[in-house]
Amino acid sequence: MFFFNSHLGQIWSGISLAMDLLWRMGYAFGISLLTAWVIAPWIIKYLKRRKWEQVFRDQKEVRDLAQLHSAKARTPTMGGIIIVIATMSGTIFLVHWNFQVIVTLCTYLAVMFMGFIDDLAKVRAQNTRGIPGRMKLLIQFGLTLVIGGILYFNPDLYERYCVLPIPFSGYSLSITPFIFFIIFLFCVLAGTSNAVNLTDGLDGLVTSCAMPVIFFLGIVSFITGNGTLATLCQCPYIAGNGELGILCASLLGALIVFLWHNGYPASIFMGDTGSLSLGILIGMVAFLTNHPFHLMIGGGIFVLEALSDIIQVFSYKFRHQRRIFKMAPLHHHFELLGVHETKITRRFGIISGLLSLLSIVGLWHFWG
């Protein structure tokens, strides 16, 4: 009975803080949506004129898939720029700058830059290699070290981020030696970033799967950043997390417009510029709001896509070149089974929505 133990004034101030944040989230959403709406056609035209178009793997490499995707040739890539610009414009005007927001945005922009170089290398060389995978992982590891280091030298922050609630259990897991903490952080950041990148293989697939996840993360930020709500839900309270909600709201606005153009038949792809940065943003927000384990449920589609890829590689290596899926990641498997591309996208999106809902329910720590 939290309500009877606290002062009325405290509850009221909690509620008015929540209302203030809600309004700012609404405005951020609106500004980002409008910005994206205005700039998207311009950027698409510009990318087309520069001939920065997606390069596809050929018949030799991917067999039937090359034919299935033949209609996608000459579609401009690097549309992630739209998402980044819109998200930034929604955020900078309404956010109260604090540690969480600055770290998240710096990581976001750094990874976006890496993705941009990657896309550019692919477009210039007209092949699908880009920056080597090891190099990307190394950069992501460097970022992890920097973020982990900053946290380590702020003991009160570090203390909070080591203790992670487990969904539907009421228990928390403590990740104590610093080395484990760094490894875990790397798994979260590199995991989300690369899983989202892997998922980006069909028109609108990443966008429709990411939108519910961002919505879920917005709610997590909203609750963990508000003392009253966090107490009500028995969530950890981390001051300033509400501002990450502004980021999520902006991103959601940008993604809605992006889906408008990116849906089948796509007029633009987000490229690595969009997918790597979107992924790491999801990972960062989940980590800074202390709910990466909930993300494993909510972002289940991304987890499945990454797992299917890993399983396929292991099966190929250790089971005498036998495959489990017709092709990895998962969405190509269904595509080769003859399911229409839009149907896969829609169904993955629906599953992502239901999983995000489930992880929102799991926020409530009365369980267990």
Next chain:
Amino acid sequence: MFFFNSHLGQIWSGISLAMDLLWRMGYAFGISLLTAWVIAPWIIKYLKRRKWEQVFRDQKEVRDLAQLHSAKARTPTMGGIIIVIATMSGTIFLVHWNFQVIVTLCTYLAVMFMGFIDDLAKVRAQNTRGIPGRMKLLIQFGLTLVIGGILYFNPDLYERYCVLPIPFSGYSLSITPFIFFIIFLFCVLAGTSNAVNLTDGLDGLVTSCAMPVIFFLGIVSFITGNGTLATLCQCPYIAGNGELGILCASLLGALIVFLWHNGYPASIFMGDTGSLSLGILIGMVAFLTNHPFHLMIGGGIFVLEALSDIIQVFSYKFRHQRRIFKMAPLHHHFELLGVHETKITRRFGIISGLLSLLSIVGLWHFWG
């Protein structure tokens, strides 16, 4: 400062009532979702075996459209049965029966029955006539009279439902002479029912446009049915409206599964069984929660579709057979302009989502 004027106990009881309702809504959503998931494949198979398939207008009647839609032949119709069964199963176990729920469900089932007869007539005669339009309107008018009459003889209910808040204004409109009340009620019920029916022309179009509207109506029911929340938002409070939220949650669960099968390329259509009943349910809930004017924003897509049809007819009649749209309703216009079907559905769905969000914002009566 509502919070300082009321007793702590009152706030607490308001919050715990809201939590109880939220849980029941969640369970209703889950039960409906699971029911639909289980029965959908069976019903689709059954309808296919009985050859109850959608009949399309031919080349003579609709020219190019017939060719565009040629791939849709042999798709079973009357899938609305899945929605109705799932919605009912989610509702009956969790709802606390009261006036609003009983009236809504009776109307829902009556209209579903009418739609079913209509579909059956079309399938049997293998043409697209079915029950004549005038007959349908007459039945809808009869229903309106019954509902209006019941309300008229319950003065305290009637008083409430005559006063309708206008979005974004802070004012309310009073519809006082009974004859105006009946005409207005008829416009709302027949309007929504037929507008949703008109919109049902592309794979998944009604489903994706209706889902945000149902979500919006669920929130309206939740707020207007809870004393604390209604006071906070300065909404009218109508005891028992929360139970309509259970209905909305069930319907949402059913629609998600229906979209799974109904999305392009559709394995099933909802037919008039689904669309007429879905429409009247939307109208009933909007009316019983006292927010039909908000529905005109939230259900803007349905309004536009109906308007485009009316404008086209008038233009054809009074402007020497000239047309404004290539074809009415609106979605066929875009289709004939060469926009891909899935793109129209997705974009209409996005617009519907944004409009529903706007009308949720408009619920807050501090405006004006």
